[in-house]
Amino acid sequence: xxxxxxxxxxSHDAPEEIIMAAGKIPYKxxxxxxxxxxxxDQYLFETFCPAARSFLTEALSSSENxxxxxxxxxxxxxxxxxxxWKKHVKIPFLHYVNNPFSRVSKSSxxxxxxxxxxxxxxxxxxxxxxxxxxxxxHAISISNQVKSLLQKLGKLRESKDIPNREYFEICKKAxxxxxxxxxxxxxxxxxxxxxxxxxxxxxxxxxxxxxxxxFPEFMDILEKAKLRVVRxxxxxxxxxxxxLIPDFDDPIDAIIEYQYLIPRPSTKxxxxxxxxxxxxxxxxxxxxxxxxxxxxxxEDYAYDSVxxxxxxxxKGIPSIHLERDFIAEDQQLFTRLEAFRELLKTQEALK
Amino acid sequence: MSSAEQHTQKKxxxxxxxxxxxxxxxxxxxxxxxxxxxxxxKKVAWSVSGFPTEFLWTYDVYPFLPENCATIAAARHKSQxxxxxxxxxxxxxxLCSYMKTNIGxxxxxxxxxxxxxxxxxxxxxxxxxxxxxVKWFQIQSRKLNVPLFQWDIPAYVSGSDEKVMNRYxxxxxxxxxxFTDFMYDHTGKKFxxxxxxxxxxxxDELAVLWHELFEYRKKIPAPLGYADTLGxxxxxxxxxxxxxxxxxxxYQELVNEVKEAAKVGKGxxxxxxxxxxxxxxxxWYKIKFFHQLANFGAVVTYEPYTYSFGARRKIIDNDIExxxxxxxxTLIHTPYFYNLETRMEYFKKTIEEYKIDGVILHNNxxxxxxxxxxxxxxxxxxxxxxxxxxxxxxxxxxxxxFSEAPMQTRLESFIELLEAQK
Numbered sequence: 001x002x003x004x005x006x007x008x009x010x011s012h013d014a015p016e017e018i019i020m021a022a023g024k025i026p027y028k029x030x031x032x033x034x035x036x037x038x039x040x041d042q043y044l045f046e047t048f049c050p051a052a053r054s055f056l057t058e059a060l061s062s063s064e065n066x067x068x069x070x071x072x073x074x075x076x077x078x079x080x081x082x083x084x085w086k087k088h089v090k091i092p093f094l095h096y097v098n099n100p101f102s103r104v105s106k107s108s109x110x111x112x113x114x115x116x117x118x119x120x121x122x123x124x125x126x127x128x129x130x131x132x133x134x135x136x137x138h139a140i141s142i143s144n145q146v147k148s149l150l151q152k153l154g155k156l157r158e159s160k161d162i163p164n165r166e167y168f169e170i171c172k173k174a175x176x177x178x179x180x181x182x183x184x185x186x187x188x189x190x191x192x193x194x195x196x197x198x199x200x201x202x203x204x205x206x207x208x209x210x211x212x213x214x215f216p217e218f219m220d221i222l223e224k225a226k227l228r229v230v231r232x233x234x235x236x237x238x239x240x241x242x243x244l245i246p247d248f249d250d251p252i253d254a255i256i257e258y259q260y261l262i263p264r265p266s267t268k269x270x271x272x273x274x275x276x277x278x279x280x281x282x283x284x285x286x287x288x289x290x291x292x293x294x295x296x297x298x299e300d301y302a303y304d305s306v307x308x309x310x311x312x313x314x315k316g317i318p319s320i321h322l323e324r325d326f327i328a329e330d331q332q333l334f335t336r337l338e339a340f341r342e343l344l345k346t347q348e349a350l351k
Numbered sequence: 352m353s354s355a356e357q358h359t360q361k362k363x364x365x366x367x368x369x370x371x372x373x374x375x376x377x378x379x380x381x382x383x384x385x386x387x388x389x390x391x392x393k394k395v396a397w398s399v400s401g402f403p404t405e406f407l408w409t410y411d412v413y414p415f416l417p418e419n420c421a422t423i424a425a426a427r428h429k430s431q432x433x434x435x436x437x438x439x440x441x442x443x444x445x446l447c448s449y450m451k452t453n454i455g456x457x458x459x460x461x462x463x464x465x466x467x468x469x470x471x472x473x474x475x476x477x478x479x480x481x482x483x484x485v486k487w488f489q490i491q492s493r494k495l496n497v498p499l500f501q502w503d504i505p506a507y508v509s510g511s512d513e514k515v516m517n518r519y520x521x522x523x524x525x526x527x528x529x530f531t532d533f534m535y536d537h538t539g540k541k542f543x544x545x546x547x548x549x550x551x552x553x554x555d556e557l558a559v560l561w562h563e564l565f566e567y568r569k570k571i572p573a574p575l576g577y578a579d580t581l582g583x584x585x586x587x588x589x590x591x592x593x594x595x596x597x598x599x600x601x602y603q604e605l606v607n608e609v610k611e612a613a614k615v616g617k618g619x620x621x622x623x624x625x626x627x628x629x630x631x632x633x634x635w636y637k638i639k640f641f642h643q644l645a646n647f648g649a650v651v652t653y654e655p656y657t658y659s660f661g662a663r664r665k666i667i668d669n670d671i672e673x674x675x676x677x678x679x680x681t682l683i684h685t686p687y688f689y690n691l692e693t694r695m696e697y698f699k700k701t702i703e704e705y706k707i708d709g710v711i712l713h714n715n716x717x718x719x720x721x722x723x724x725x726x727x728x729x730x731x732x733x734x735x736x737x738x739x740x741x742x743x744x745x746x747x748x749x750x751x752x753f754s755e756a757p758m759q760t761r762l763e764s765f766i767e768l769l770e771a772q773k
């Protein structure tokens with residue numbers, strides 16, 4: 001055992017700080033684009049989200065390295081697939097947290113608090129630990145240090161030469177590694193990134209929205225098409241660090257408030273704040289265009305994508321919407337991205 | 352002529368005489384909707400499966416059900432063009448075909464007999480069956496500028512116990528009062544306890560009769576099959592708690608006819624050979640599929656989908672809070688969206704009670720939530736319960752997913768398997 005509690009969610013739905021306060025390392029399951037999903041495909045048809053099938057594949061092969069799994073409600077896949085995980089994944093601790101769908105219902109906060117208290121109780125019983133207010137506050141402090149550093153690192157994308165993959169990898173570490181250990185690495189990276197050359201010529205600055213990107217190869221494709229992601233609203237990205245966990249007397253209330261503050265994923269109601277965040281980022285960072293992408297069979301975003309794309313068009317924002325597969329290399333996608341890059345160049349010339 | 356063609360041209364299941372009266376009831380319902388939407392003092396809502404329609408009737412708010420309208424469009428062979436219209440607007444082929452049918456039907460202003468519906472004053476939905484219900488209504492409420500109430504129903508996953516259920520009930524119950532606030536804000540109508548009790552009691556009359564019909568389906572031969580219930584379920588969608596009593600009268604007549612048939616041993620097929628369970632939403636554009644099972648002496652005698660609409664929601668001891676807790680349970684946990692553990696136990700019990708010979712599972716391409724766990728369910732039914740399973744990959748409302756000849760071939764092989772097991 002590696003003291004790891006794996007997280008199965010669909011955006012940024014699990015309360016990492018509670019896991020940290022139990023003395024465990026939260027590790028977000030992201031699957032592997034290079035590994036066949038055949039093990040999961042025994043239980044999930046191929047018309048299901050390929051990322052979710054990859055997550056299950058990873059759990060089937062790696063669960064012996066984890067102390068437990070905390071699943072948190074995100075999209076339909078999280079709670080429906082949970083039943084399959086319960087039946088087939090060998091793990092001593094598997095707990096489901098119902099992160100409410102509603103962000104407007106007055107009673108959703110009360111309900112969420114009880115859900116988090118139940119998780120605390122389950123962790124305490126399973127691992128014979130006491131999750132105290134002090135421990136939670138300490139975990140929140142560590143988490144906020146990581147988020148603050150990521151905010152600074154993320155901001156540098158607009159002015160410095162930070163390849164897409166590097167940014168993605170650093171965000172990925174934040175959701176998979178021991179946060180206390182990561183702080184010094186992030187501080188060092190910040191110093192290195194500050195000394196980087198300025199934003200390279202010939203690249204377009206884009207905002208990336210849509211389905212969560214879970215593997216760096218997709219970021220490489222963007223890089224190859226000379227598209228630099230300088231803003232995003234994704235879970236392995238700004239959704240994770242745009243907001244800090246507030247300093248409340250009750251740390252559980254703080255964690256709840258944080259969940260309501262983060263850039264809104266499509267899996268929570270209402271969706272409108274997502275658009276607000278995108279607009280704010282677009283105008284604040286003067287990006288050249290918006291890339292909206294949908295992972296095949298990722299339904300919640302596929303519903304939002306039409307509204308978002310139509311709104312971008314109405315506002316005269318250069319944008320493109322693409323559907324992508326769960327594959328490391330995609331020539332067709334690259335060709336369409338190149339065309340988008342050309343479009344942005346033309347628009348730039350017309351300015 | 353191929354074997355498939357021979358079978359598609361043969362006899363159909365005989366439907367009940369009473370079932371033919373449904374058309375009149377539906378026509379009355381749609382005219383009522385039209386009138387309500389024209390009168391300024393009346394209010395009209397859009398609602399989804401899983402949302403208790405009787406709560407709307409309590410306020411005399413007329414419920415339009417876009418899913419039900421979508422099935423009408425499919426039955427009238429209109430769904431494909433509507434779906435293609437929605438796809439041209441940007442909605443992916445992988446998304447819910449009900450939703451896309453509704454997008455097309457509303458934008459193209461189709462009349463009610465083809466699946467069209469009026470603009471609502473309010474929209475209400477839950478996520479109890481799927482995220483799609485919420486996403487769909489977000490899209491339409493934004494487009495039509497209509498207020499939306501989303502009732503958040505937590506997922507009762509495998510391994511959950513009574514403690515979990517009580518937590519969830521608290522949350523669902525709290526939201527009932529938020530719903531009454533929403534109704535007051537957007538319809539100007541206050542919650543009226545007397546009306547609520549009356550409506551719920553009326554709704555339960557309907558559910559009791561629906562359940563009674565299912566009891567008769569346990570008889571051999573079955574006096575009622577899916578070819579009837581997939582239409583006859585309509586009052587359970589739309590008329591639950593409705594005051595005129597048309598739904599109740601219709602079901603009472605159905606019960607009388609079914610009871611009579613059962614008494615004389617008259618089944619829906621002449622020689623009943625195979626009793627089937629169908630899991631999933633039917634192919635609304637190909638209802639004949641269920642009729643044509645008669646060619647093989649087969650009849651669908653149970654389907655969780657239509658049964659689930661008959662959830663019993665009762666007033667207990669004239670106590671609203673106590674009653675709401677029981678009602679909340681039905682919103683959280685009903686056969687159509689049981690978690691995998693419960694679903695397996697439920698299938699075991701149902702297969703025994705209804706003396707099922709084989710199971711057809713619909714791997715519905717645009718309804719992933721309903722098909723999750725189907726691989727495990729299939730293995731369980733085959734290996735643990737020893738019953739043959741036919742897994743059909745298709746779609747509920749998109750005819751492009753239905754391929755006649757391969758479907759027929761698979762059905763014939765399944766029947767052979769059933770025959771071998773007899």
